[in-house]
Amino acid sequence: MLTLLTAMYLVVRATSSQCDPIRVLVTGAAGQIAYSLLYSIAKGDVFGKDQPIILVLLDIPAMLPVLDGVVMELQDCALPLLREVIPTDKVEVGFKDLDAAILVGSMPRKEGMERKDLLKANVAIFKTQGAALDKYAKKTVKVLVVGNPANTNCLIASKSAPSIPKENFSCLTRLDHNRARSQVAMRVGVSSDSVKNVIIWGNHSSTQYPDVHHATVNLRGKEVSALDAVNDNAWLKGDFITTVQQRGAAVIKARKLSSAMSAAKAICDHMKDIWFGTPEGEFVSMGVYSSGNSYGVSDDLMYSFPVTIKNKTWKIVNNLTINDFSRGKMDATAAELVDERDTAISFLRA
Numbered sequence: 001m002l003t004l005l006t007a008m009y010l011v012v013r014a015t016s017s018q019c020d021p022i023r024v025l026v027t028g029a030a031g032q033i034a035y036s037l038l039y040s041i042a043k044g045d046v047f048g049k050d051q052p053i054i055l056v057l058l059d060i061p062a063m064l065p066v067l068d069g070v071v072m073e074l075q076d077c078a079l080p081l082l083r084e085v086i087p088t089d090k091v092e093v094g095f096k097d098l099d100a101a102i103l104v105g106s107m108p109r110k111e112g113m114e115r116k117d118l119l120k121a122n123v124a125i126f127k128t129q130g131a132a133l134d135k136y137a138k139k140t141v142k143v144l145v146v147g148n149p150a151n152t153n154c155l156i157a158s159k160s161a162p163s164i165p166k167e168n169f170s171c172l173t174r175l176d177h178n179r180a181r182s183q184v185a186m187r188v189g190v191s192s193d194s195v196k197n198v199i200i201w202g203n204h205s206s207t208q209y210p211d212v213h214h215a216t217v218n219l220r221g222k223e224v225s226a227l228d229a230v231n232d233n234a235w236l237k238g239d240f241i242t243t244v245q246q247r248g249a250a251v252i253k254a255r256k257l258s259s260a261m262s263a264a265k266a267i268c269d270h271m272k273d274i275w276f277g278t279p280e281g282e283f284v285s286m287g288v289y290s291s292g293n294s295y296g297v298s299d300d301l302m303y304s305f306p307v308t309i310k311n312k313t314w315k316i317v318n319n320l321t322i323n324d325f326s327r328g329k330m331d332a333t334a335a336e337l338v339d340e341r342d343t344a345i346s347f348l349r350a
Helices: 004-017 032-042 061-076 115-136 150-159 174-188 226-230 233-237 239-245 247-255 261-276 324-349
Strands: 022-027 053-058 082-088 100-103 142-145 169-171 199-201 209-211 216-219 222-225 284-289 302-310 313-316
Touching: 022 032, 032 053, 032 061, 032 261, 053 061, 061 082, 100 115, 100 261, 115 150, 115 324, 142 150, 142 261, 150 169, 150 284, 150 302, 150 324, 169 302, 174 199, 174 209, 174 216, 174 226, 174 239, 174 261, 174 284, 199 302, 199 324, 209 239, 209 324, 216 226, 222 226, 226 233, 233 239, 239 247, 261 284, 284 313, 302 324
Parallel strands: 022 053, 022 100, 053 082, 100 142, 142 169
Antiparallel strands: 169 284, 199 209, 216 222, 284 302, 302 313
């Protein structure tokens, strides 16, 4: 006869194994970021080790032959959580009944392209994708915008999906957050998980402000401020900031390709935190809707703030002390986002 404990274990195991699959969309799915990302999603690193996945891969028609190869590789991984892979170039297929949407694809800036032309091209893309989310996806869908200019693309997608709460949209600044964390860790000589609560303020661009004024470092078993651990204000106000701001360009110069492995890792970190929450006492950086913040950032922007997450809901960490140096940096990146927003909205209304 089964003991009560064994019977309960079997019931729990049977229940978890029968968990309904979630539908996860990745756009730009034939690209190099997606190629680094899809395996981690499909094997359970992001949404849980017991969560079956239906992966929906969206790209433009010209990329469908490449996408077929990606599908074959995913099949050949023989991943038990991956229930189905759906490659498509049609939004009505790609956005149907989504639980999560990771919007990686965007128009990259080409040589000689004016910034306003880049914004115009991406407004068209994210207006279409926002409308598709609005029409086909679940109203509870969590949307992460990765394609640049990510903050403004995210805002346009949100405005084009009025039936989905703005709080369900976020953009990726976790890559910058991870870069900042790693730079501090290397400088101090500790592992990156010993560094907590760095902040990326503002735009995912060269105006972003990596801030360590509220960060801590576990140094030989003791929590100390990052300022004290580094003990080099000139570096923190100079090379540290510019290294993080310009890291993407440095990777392109070295690889002749943009960041892919690190971008995919940051996407996984971001979505995992949305799904499972942030650890007690820690916050992370995320581009979110700016209304109702304590930092004087204009409303109606997607601005990177420190956030905590619980029950799949983010909350801005308000009322941190901001010195004059930080205020200037935060205002400068906000001004860039206001300019981007106003230009993008003029195209949205055209």
